[in-house]
Amino acid sequence: MPEVRDESEGLNGxxxxxxxxxxxxxxxxxxxxxxxxxxxxxxxxxxxCGFEGRRGELDLLDRPVGMPCERCLVVAARRAGAGSIPNQRRN
Structure with a gap:
C-alpha cells in the first residue's frame, strides 16, 4: 500500500x-x-492516500460525490486543522 501523504503544512493549497x-x-x-x-x-x-492517476484515467469532480477515499479524507481533515482525528488503523 502506498505511503499516506500527511504533511503538516495545512490544507491551504x-x-x-x-x-x-x-x-x-x-x-x-x-x-x-x-x-x-x-x-x-x-x-x-x-x-x-498515494493513489496515482494519469490523464485520461480520471473523472474530475466539481463537488464531493460518490464513495470517498477514507484515507484521503483523513489526511485532508488533518491538514485543514481537525487535530482530533485519530490515526487511521492500518490493515
Whole structure:
C-alpha cells in the first residue's frame, strides 16, 4: 500500500477531487480521491492516500460525490486543522 501523504503544512493549497473512470479499475475501487495541485510529476496526479492517476484515467469532480477515499479524507481533515482525528488503523 502506498505511503499516506500527511504533511503538516495545512490544507491551504489548491486541490481537486477526482475518481478513476469506469473500466480503469474495478467498480469498488472507483472512490473519490483528493489530489493536491500542482502535480509533482507531469501528467500524474498523486492523491493524499498515494493513489496515482494519469490523464485520461480520471473523472474530475466539481463537488464531493460518490464513495470517498477514507484515507484521503483523513489526511485532508488533518491538514485543514481537525487535530482530533485519530490515526487511521492500518490493515
Amino acid at each position: 489548491t486541490f481537486v477531487l477526482a475518481r478513476p473512470r469506469p473500466g480503469t479499475v474495478g467498480e469498488t475501487q472507483r472512490v473519490a480521491h483528493v489530489f493536491p495541485l500542482p502535480a509533482e510529476r507531469p501528467g500524474v496526479l498523486v492523491a493524499y
